[in-house]
Amino acid sequence: MPSIELPPEDRVLSPHTGWTRAHWEAVADGLLAAVGRHACPGYALIDLPGSRPSVSGRRSDGLEGYARTFLLAALRVAGAGGDDPHGVLKRYAEGLAAGTRTPTTERDLADGDQVSWPLIGDRSQAMVEAASIAVALRLTRPWLWDGLDERTREQVRAWLAPALHHTPVDNNWWLFPAMVGGFLAEVGLDQDGSAQRALDRGLAKIEQWYLGNGWYTDGRPRAFDHYNGWAFHLYPVLHARLSGDPRLRDTYGPRLAAYLDGYARTFGADGAPVHQGRSLAYRFAAAGPLWAGALSGHTPLAPGATRRLASGALRYFVDGGALDADGLLTLGWFGPYPPMVQEYSGPASPYWASKGFLGLLLPPDHPVWTAVEEPGPAEREDAVVPLPQPGWLIQSTAADGLVRLHNHGSDDQPADQVLPDSPLYARLAHSTATGPAFGDVPDNHFGLVADGAISERGPIRPLGTGDGWAASAHRPRIGGVELPGVTVTSVLLASGAEEVHVHLVTGADPGTEVRHSGWAVAGGEVRAGSDHRFAEVSATRPGGGRLSSALRPVQGFTAAGTHRLADGTAFGPDAALPVLTGGTPADGPALFVAASRLAGPATRPFPAPRVIVDGCQVQVHWPDGTGHEALLATGAVTVRRTG
DSSP states (O other): OOOOOOOOOOTTTOTTTOOOHHHHHHHHHHHHHHHHTTBOTTSSOBOOOSOOOOSSOHHHHHHHHHHHHHHHHHHHHHHTTTOOTTOHHHHHHHHHHHHTSSOOOHHHHHTTOOSOOOOOOTTOHHHHHHHHHHHHHHHTTTTTGGGSOHHHHHHHHHHHGGGGTSOOOSSGGGHHHHHHHHHHHHTTOOTTSHHHHHHHHHHHHHHTTEEETTEEOOSSTTOOSTHIIIIIIHHHHHHHHHHTOHHHHHHHHHHHHHHHHHHGGGBOTTSOBOOOSSOGGGGGGGGHHHHHHHHHTOOSSOHHHHHHHHHHHHHHHHHHTOBOTTSOBOSBSSSBOGGGOOTTOOTTGGGGGGGGGGGGGSOTTSHHHHSOOOOOHHHHOOEEEEETTTTEEEEEETTTTEEEEEESSOOOOOSSOOOOOOTTTSSSEEESSOOOOOSSSOSSEEEEEETTEEOBOOSOEEEEEETTEEEEEEOOEETTEEOTTOEEEEEEEEETTEEEEEEEEESOOTTOEEEEEOOOEESEEEEEEEOSSOEEEEEEOTTSSEEEEEEEEEESEEEEEEEEETTOBTTBSOEEEEEEEEEOOSSSOEEEEEEEEEEOTTSOOSOOOEEEEETTEEEEEOTTSOEEEEEEETTEEEEEEEO
């Protein structure tokens, strides 16, 4: 852990994490001090070291470093009522003046301009950063904006204004010009109404993606991920609070509360958010919507549970190695992990994690800071909860604190084309303790094999979720080409720590090889073993104990084995997963059934459920006396709970 000076733990107020508001303030101060050492003259650009996968260029990366850490500084100072003992706002004010001093062309920049920010254009990274700057200026208005001279204010307006007119990416990006518009309208710099129009247009745009019960899809038909919380909910709710508009509060507040009812279940007992979706290097930004619920008063969570989940997430990453030896956030989950990094990310991208500090806007005497921590949902009881809009089933076990997200609805595929599967979206499941495999052998996947290649899942057609189940269908592809006439219909049944996966393959040639893989576990002392009855891998966890992943063939599979992952996962360089293989029969239904589990050391021995297969009907009898009956047909599933 880097040298952030933390106060003593308080296990009376915070029996689960030991952390209090003082710890949040200390981490914020440590992050700001670390990035400050990399500020360019004038503080307009913060040029962080590290790899640069970003397609936007070094100057854009420097602006990103300024904007995203400015948001952190704003939350820290505004939350302290303007108290700024380290003088961070003064430095960001200097950078604001320097970065906006002269609107420039890219040629001007190449000719030696060393401080001006890149201009905002269509779908430019500068538009994203303009939103963070605008929000930070709103939060710190009494201490920063109101003290600027007229010339600097005009410079800032001139740099921000193009965001109102240029075209964003057609997803959560519509909220970026909206946030710029909200700021300019608030400070009286909306002479022609374009700021208000950008705000109204952005809020109207996201309505087309709202599916109800708190869930938005991120532009693409079925792109569900953490952007629901740290973008679609956070910006409108924060704007509603800053503007004082009761209409907006009454629209977005209840949506956030509905979202949090399911979202709160996706945090493990160790504080980990579910490892799913893009931009995961933002890490504890996952705490942002939790704080937004408390900030707006629209949350199903008790104050002590809110802080427990948020502090758990922050501590999980700080203790887990997310900061390097210089105190900088890296492009990864714990340490750097290039396979999970998107092409738009640069060294400063992880500082959208600043959104996780939203809770500092709540005063120290607010119940969210003074209440005793309460356990999160995953710690209280075993639960299997359907989330119909994204097509997810959230499965948690109190004994080991693990949370599993079974995915039968999110694929991040565009509407007008089919892209290669993304490991961060297309897997059958994701969890708080595992990350996907980036390689030739995917984890949590069922596919058909031809010429050594395994089929991709492609666009997912949800077939529903319910009490302990979720189902979907897809047309498998190899090399971007659909297998003619082939459909895979899948249903997941779950109870306790147990899972039963059922796949019906129709239209495939007899003898076609199929493969089903399980959870990829990473850590120390990775062990792997298999026989004809099961395959299992396990690894030691950083906090102690072993994490195990097992698969048992029930129907259709003829062999069980394990596979070592050369590149590991985001959870460690040494990783392995279990794999089952089989083939489509010459006659009768091609039904494949596997029992699976991901478990810590405190759970029951594997296997547990009793499974009976009759044609295309599957009966599962769980250890607690309950059961499921599932009947599969091509592209259709009927599931009934029994017992």
